[in-house]
Amino acid sequence: MSINIATGADQGITVNRFTETAIVRRKKLAEFFARGVFLLMTLLMIVPLILIVGYLFYKAAPILSFDFIFSNPARGMRAGGIWAALLGTIYLVVISLVIAAPIGVMAAVYLNEYAKDNWFTRIINLAVVNLAGVPSIVHALFGLGAFVLFAGMGRSILAASLTLAIMTLPVIIASTKEALGAVPAAFREACWNVGATRWQTIRGIVLPNSVSGILTGIILQVSRAAGETAPIMFTGAVFYKAIEEGNVFAYGLLDQCMALSMHLFTISTQVPGVPEALPFGTAVVLLGTVLLVNAVAIVLRVYLRSRKRW
């Protein structure tokens, strides 16, 4: 099909509208390059991940076994497993989240649903953002001063968990606020218009429709709490502590504990003559724990999103 385009018609030229002109070729080229560059960057991100995981597993393969997971370190940490460290990490993460998650979620509900926009809430919001950016070693010093020394908890699981809780709290608040904010304001107004209180609105509409985002935000903090070394090093984690093998209640709240991140640091840098597979095995278990939790987060998100109701 041929048509006269406006300028062409004046000069009596007929142009086929569907021919590939120079402009079209340039557009196609730009499209090709844009897609290529973005794809390349995406692949660049995946490659190191695969390399890291593959390398870790390759190096750790000789030592990985049930025995490795369920037995304490032995012979000055040059043999044995990582039971005490794994259980310590689980204690620290679970207790810190039990403390941080309810406080964080409720604070976020207040900030997002109740608080008026005034200087006070603005200061709180600013504090949340800034606190989220404080380096973990600073949290560690705060935990040492506030919990270990001032509150008299000593170096203990409780003090370390509280320190981790303080560290994860602002991020949980921020992610929860984000999730609450994603619920359309029209829903709230509709509820208020029929005489519902704010709390009835939150309980009936806002929370059920933001719970997937809230949970995702919390669970992602698990990996952060599990991986941090600095905040627990000063406040409760120790180089070595033997506990009863296979007993999940082996630690008490005021005990000191071992932790995977700290253990990895110790055996890779502080102890001479550690067989190479040992730190790699520890790293694989740490990574596996974190990935397991993240997988739970992903499954949960997919499930809850499939129930999304608008």
Added chain:
Amino acid sequence: MPSSVKKVEIQNLKVQYGNKEALKGISLDIYENEILGVIGPAQSGKTTMLKTINRTIDFTVDATVAGTVKVDGVDVRSVKNIFELRRKVGMVFPLPVGLPLSIYDNVAFAPRAAGMRDKNRLNELVERCLKQAALWDEVKDRLNSLGTKLSGGQQQRLTIARALSHEPEILCLDEFSIAVDPVTTMRIEDVLKELRSKMTIILVTNLVQQARRLADRTAFILNGELVEIDSNDVIFSDKPARKITFDYVNGNFG
């Protein structure tokens, strides 16, 4: 039929959003069991007026309200139980909002929030409201499916059913037919004619003909000021009090 009892009294109502005046001191009375049509171009303050009646204007942070609005002779500013006031006033806004709940729960939300727990009474109420909103026949077999999955016109009728679920004495409709097809609009208009005997209705509308069809009296609001309020016989006659009303009603405006 309209009585001579004043249901809503608005006296010298002024509303500002920041520095912008939305209502510049309007006064009008709305009588029990009448349909009051409110017409006027966009941005003239019609919605703002509705929001002052059930005090949802409180949720607009930068709004300042002066003057008085009385419902049943009581200044809404002095109402202690704001939730009861909002139940007394049903609100339907231009865009339908189905809550992310089942159709049943959408209608049962308000009575439940008010403390109604009895299953049989709830069932009865839900059925009655859905019937009043002319939606029952279409949804009676799927009350448990999501309200948000209904079509736009159905969602608007669901919104009306929800507004009726707290048994309001005053029903405010703010351009309810904007997102609704003409057939549904006519069905809802029929519903309103039936409801007239039971409640006071304030019908804000962009469609002059809609006010003409339904209202007993019509108020013409322009730029935050009340131009004229009178019975439809006068407003839609050849000789309303102000010429500008005649021009607007007949489309010779601007």
